[in-house]
Amino acid sequence: MTANPPSYLNAGHTIRSWLLTTDHKRIAVLYLVSVTFFFLVGGAAAGLVRADLLTPEGDLLTNEGYNRAFTLHGVIMVWFFLIPSIPNVFGNFLIPLMIGARDLAFPRLNLLSWYIYILGGLFTLIVLLVGGVDTGWTFYTPLSSMFSNGNVVLVAAAVFIVGFSSILTGLNFIVTIHRLRAPGMGWGRMPLFVWSHYATSIILVLATPVLSITLVLIAAERLFGLGIFDPSLGGDPLLFQHLFWFYSHPAVYIMVLPALGVISELVAAAARKPVFGYSFVAGSSIAIAIIGFFVWGHHMFVSGQSMYASAVFSFLSLAVAVPSGIKVYNWTATLYKGNILLDPPFLFAMSFIGLFVVGGLTGLALAMLSIDVHVHDTYFVVAHFHYIMVGGTISAYFGALHFWWPKMFGRMYPLTWGRITAATIFFGFNLTFFPQFILGFLGMPRRYHVYAPEFQTLHVLSSAGSTLLGLAYLLPFVYLGYSLVAGKRASANPWGATGLEWTVPSPPPKHNFVEIPTVTGRPYDYPVDKEDRR
Amino acid sequence: MSDFIALWPQSASAYSGRIDLLMWVFTALVVALSAPVFILIAYYAWKYRAGRKADRSDRVNRNTLLEISWALIPFILIVILFVWSTRMFFTVHQPPPDAMEINVVAKQWMWKFEHAGGQREIDELHVPVGEPVRLSMASQDVIHSLYIPALRLKQDVVPGRYTSLWFTADKPGTYHLTCAEFCGADHSEMTGRFIVMEKPAFAAWLEQAGTDASLAAEGEKLFRSNGCSGCHGPAATVKAPDLEGLYGSPVPLADGSMVTADDQYIRDSILLPQSEIAAGYPPIMPTFKNVLSEDEVMKLVAYIKSLATTEDTP
Numbered sequence: 001m002t003a004n005p006p007s008y009l010n011a012g013h014t015i016r017s018w019l020l021t022t023d024h025k026r027i028a029v030l031y032l033v034s035v036t037f038f039f040l041v042g043g044a045a046a047g048l049v050r051a052d053l054l055t056p057e058g059d060l061l062t063n064e065g066y067n068r069a070f071t072l073h074g075v076i077m078v079w080f081f082l083i084p085s086i087p088n089v090f091g092n093f094l095i096p097l098m099i100g101a102r103d104l105a106f107p108r109l110n111l112l113s114w115y116i117y118i119l120g121g122l123f124t125l126i127v128l129l130v131g132g133v134d135t136g137w138t139f140y141t142p143l144s145s146m147f148s149n150g151n152v153v154l155v156a157a158a159v160f161i162v163g164f165s166s167i168l169t170g171l172n173f174i175v176t177i178h179r180l181r182a183p184g185m186g187w188g189r190m191p192l193f194v195w196s197h198y199a200t201s202i203i204l205v206l207a208t209p210v211l212s213i214t215l216v217l218i219a220a221e222r223l224f225g226l227g228i229f230d231p232s233l234g235g236d237p238l239l240f241q242h243l244f245w246f247y248s249h250p251a252v253y254i255m256v257l258p259a260l261g262v263i264s265e266l267v268a269a270a271a272r273k274p275v276f277g278y279s280f281v282a283g284s285s286i287a288i289a290i291i292g293f294f295v296w297g298h299h300m301f302v303s304g305q306s307m308y309a310s311a312v313f314s315f316l317s318l319a320v321a322v323p324s325g326i327k328v329y330n331w332t333a334t335l336y337k338g339n340i341l342l343d344p345p346f347l348f349a350m351s352f353i354g355l356f357v358v359g360g361l362t363g364l365a366l367a368m369l370s371i372d373v374h375v376h377d378t379y380f381v382v383a384h385f386h387y388i389m390v391g392g393t394i395s396a397y398f399g400a401l402h403f404w405w406p407k408m409f410g411r412m413y414p415l416t417w418g419r420i421t422a423a424t425i426f427f428g429f430n431l432t433f434f435p436q437f438i439l440g441f442l443g444m445p446r447r448y449h450v451y452a453p454e455f456q457t458l459h460v461l462s463s464a465g466s467t468l469l470g471l472a473y474l475l476p477f478v479y480l481g482y483s484l485v486a487g488k489r490a491s492a493n494p495w496g497a498t499g500l501e502w503t504v505p506s507p508p509p510k511h512n513f514v515e516i517p518t519v520t521g522r523p524y525d526y527p528v529d530k531e532d533r534r
Numbered sequence: 535m536s537d538f539i540a541l542w543p544q545s546a547s548a549y550s551g552r553i554d555l556l557m558w559v560f561t562a563l564v565v566a567l568s569a570p571v572f573i574l575i576a577y578y579a580w581k582y583r584a585g586r587k588a589d590r591s592d593r594v595n596r597n598t599l600l601e602i603s604w605a606l607i608p609f610i611l612i613v614i615l616f617v618w619s620t621r622m623f624f625t626v627h628q629p630p631p632d633a634m635e636i637n638v639v640a641k642q643w644m645w646k647f648e649h650a651g652g653q654r655e656i657d658e659l660h661v662p663v664g665e666p667v668r669l670s671m672a673s674q675d676v677i678h679s680l681y682i683p684a685l686r687l688k689q690d691v692v693p694g695r696y697t698s699l700w701f702t703a704d705k706p707g708t709y710h711l712t713c714a715e716f717c718g719a720d721h722s723e724m725t726g727r728f729i730v731m732e733k734p735a736f737a738a739w740l741e742q743a744g745t746d747a748s749l750a751a752e753g754e755k756l757f758r759s760n761g762c763s764g765c766h767g768p769a770a771t772v773k774a775p776d777l778e779g780l781y782g783s784p785v786p787l788a789d790g791s792m793v794t795a796d797d798q799y800i801r802d803s804i805l806l807p808q809s810e811i812a813a814g815y816p817p818i819m820p821t822f823k824n825v826l827s828e829d830e831v832m833k834l835v836a837y838i839k840s841l842a843t844t845e846d847t848p
Contacts, residue, residue, distance in 0.1 A: 063719045064719050066722075067716075067718075067721070134718070135716075136716045142676055143716070143717060147642070147676050147718060231692075231694020232693075232805070234809065237693060273593060274595045276595055276596065277596050301623075303692070304690055304692050304695060310623070311623075314619070319612065321608060322605050325605070325608050328571055329571070332571050332574050335574070335578035336578055336593075337588070338578065340583045340584055341584045346579075353575065357572075358568075361564045364612070365560060368615055368616070368618075368619035368620075370556065370619045370686075371556060371557060371619060373623065373686065373687060374687070374688070376688060377681070377715060441557075442540055442683065443543050443681070443684075443710060443712070445712050446716075447716045448712075448721070448722035449722050452725075
């Protein structure tokens with residue numbers, strides 16, 4: 001141990017050494033702290049929404065108050081948690097380590113992108129303090145441009161700012177993956193985690209500018225009455241929806257693709273086997289990223305767009321299921337004849353697969369035109385996208401946290417508590433969101449806090465589940481926090497996994513590698529019968 | 535028990551039954567495609583867990599044939615579902631020509647319905663059983679969405695354009711009618727009742743809900759009081775397009791293109807007269823944007839529509 005160079009954690013102890021760092025690992029920790037903060041704020045708003053829905057009369061909040069609560073929940077969770085969570089925390093920490101680089105291609109740009117994220121976050125918190133916004137996270141015009149009483153321009157500015165953080169991170173990842181791979185690491189030897197971040201980065205760089213333009217147009221429309229979305233001036237309200245979903249549908253893949261990468265790593269390490277059909281899994285990430293750009297119109301089947309356009313969007317949306325299905329089947333096949341550790345990372349990965357399958361298949365229901373007409377804008381949609389974006393992404397996020405925690409901080413946590421958390425999150429999540437599929441099919445519209453009394457039982461079940469889920473999300477604070485202080489020291493490779501990140505000490509030294517490694521084999525080359533784990 | 539927890543929505547039309555069937559088949563398919571995943575994961579996790587003796591020899595990491603099959607089979611199933619659901623979607627977008635017309639105006643936060651005879655109602659829609667009904671919908675402010683779960687139908691109501699929806703309700707009763715597109719503060723209170731009545735009861739309801747004049751007749755009054763007849767009337771001094779027989783016919787435009795004179799074209803000609811100029815006429819018509827409300831425009835459309843059916847006199 002003593003021969004190792006000092007780790008990145010003790011390379012400097014001052015606040016300054018953290019706030020001005022250009023070390024990708026420290027920036028990842030900065031992101032970890034800040035996305036966790038926004039997760040708590042967004043979660044609190046969700047708790048308020050669920051508490052209000054306990055009674056059909058919605059007597060906890062006013063109509064305005066409810067609208068502001070769910071809008072805040074959506075804005076914070078989408079832009080300040082789900083989109084940045086896995087790429088900015090784990091992508092940042094792991095991509096250079098996994099490809100054998102000393103840092104990202106542009107370390108200062110990386111720090112700048114964190115500051116931009118924080119600036120956007122501060123704007124959002126200011127909006128919260130001055131009363132919030134009431135348009136929903138989708139900002140549909142002309143409600144947002146002409147009729148809303150909320151602080152639309154401020155919140156649009158916040159999201160506009162945070163968009164630049166995404167673009168810079170995406171750019172940084174693309175250049176890093178192209179230029180800084182260690183000798184010998186061809187594209188066919190890259191870990192699947194890196195592949196999925198490559199696909200994600202392409203979306204970040206291509207789609208986010210469209211969102212930025214759309215937000216500028218909203219602000220201009222509101223401040224100067226341009227009339228781009230105002231029919232009485234010859235504008236088109238549906239133009240906004242096209243622009244918005246051109247970004248926001250691919251954004252779903254920004255949230256899910258990194259999660260898919262995480263799961264491939266977790267499954268391979270837990271089963272101690274190469275991922276089945278490596279090239280299909282890598283290729284399907286790229287396929288999802290590409291097809292994901294051509295399906296935005298499935299948010300608009302009842303908007304009044306041409307029915308022929310709807311038919312095309314329906315077909316493409318159904319087609320995305322194929323590459324997603326490939327991944328799930330390949331993970332299952334990976335487990336066959338594995339040597340499986342039933343540890344927290346594996347349990348979170350299983351939880352991910354379960355929720356992702358339910359979320360993905362109900363997405364097919366929404367992609368079918370005539371079923372979508374019935375369940376569009378109901379709780380069915382709410383349940384579907386929570387399964388994918390929240391169930392999926394957060395399971396993967398927690399899985400990543402439990403898998404790479406020893407690497408990041410050099411400490412082990414009590415595994416049993418991790419297992420309990422994984423199981424409770426899975427159960428709480430299903431109790432919260434499964435009843436919402438039924439609610440939606442019964443015809444309960446979303447964004448209603450006053451509702452018909454026959455829906456109450458299902459809402460009460462859902463709120464009970466959300467309480468359990470909220471508690472389960474808080475559990476890791478306790479035992480992961482405890483591990484930092486009193487956890488057993490972690491070895492360089494506590495799970496017996498493959499990958500360059502496990503060849504350096506835990507926590508890694510400041511410059512990652514004393515000598516840049518040379519890669520000689522394919523990823524996930526597990527020796528068949530060795531037991532040297534934990 | 536059924537009041538305590540409902541699991542299936544009420545159904546008020548044959549179409550909703552067909553949607554339910556598709557939903558059942560789809561659910562069965564979902565189970566068929568995902569059950570192997572769940573079962574195998576659980577089985578493998580148990581059978582191959584670390585420390586347990588199991589046959590781990592001859593491990594394979596790829597099998598191209600297997601992988602192509604689990605891409606291809608779901609794809610074929612998806613194509614079948616796509617064709618099925620898209621055909622149903624197209625039927626609900628092609629109303630029969632004899633459908634009974636009802637006008638709908640949505641505004642923050644109420645639904646206004648107007649029957650052809652001029653009967654008006656707010657947040658309640660009465661329709662007769664067994665007769666095709668076509669709703670022609672406009673919004674006065676933001677985007678709303680008319681949703682009747684018992685029909686499994688919804689359609690956004692968008693400012694600046696007419697959207698429509700048609701159905702044949704076949705089960706008398708009272709059902710929910712809601713707004714499904716988030717439309718501002720009182721969105722969740724923009725709800726109403728959809729009432730399907732037997733034909734005689736509906737006729738009696740129309741009678742007692744009576745009104746002085748039909749929509750077309752009210753439109754004719756507006757046509758005169760707003761000065762439209764000064765230009766478009768028979769004794770007009772200004773040369774404006776003749777409106778008799780206009781509805782449903784093709785109109786050549788000044789820019790050389792052709793449009794069909796439908797509800798949307800007539801509405802736009804009243805509110806945005808400079809956007810589509812009829813060929814051969816000077817663009818001198820003023821806009822009535824701040825003069826007429828959406829329901830008044832709908833009445834004018836109804837009047838112009840009624841002119842189309844007037845017999846040509848030799």
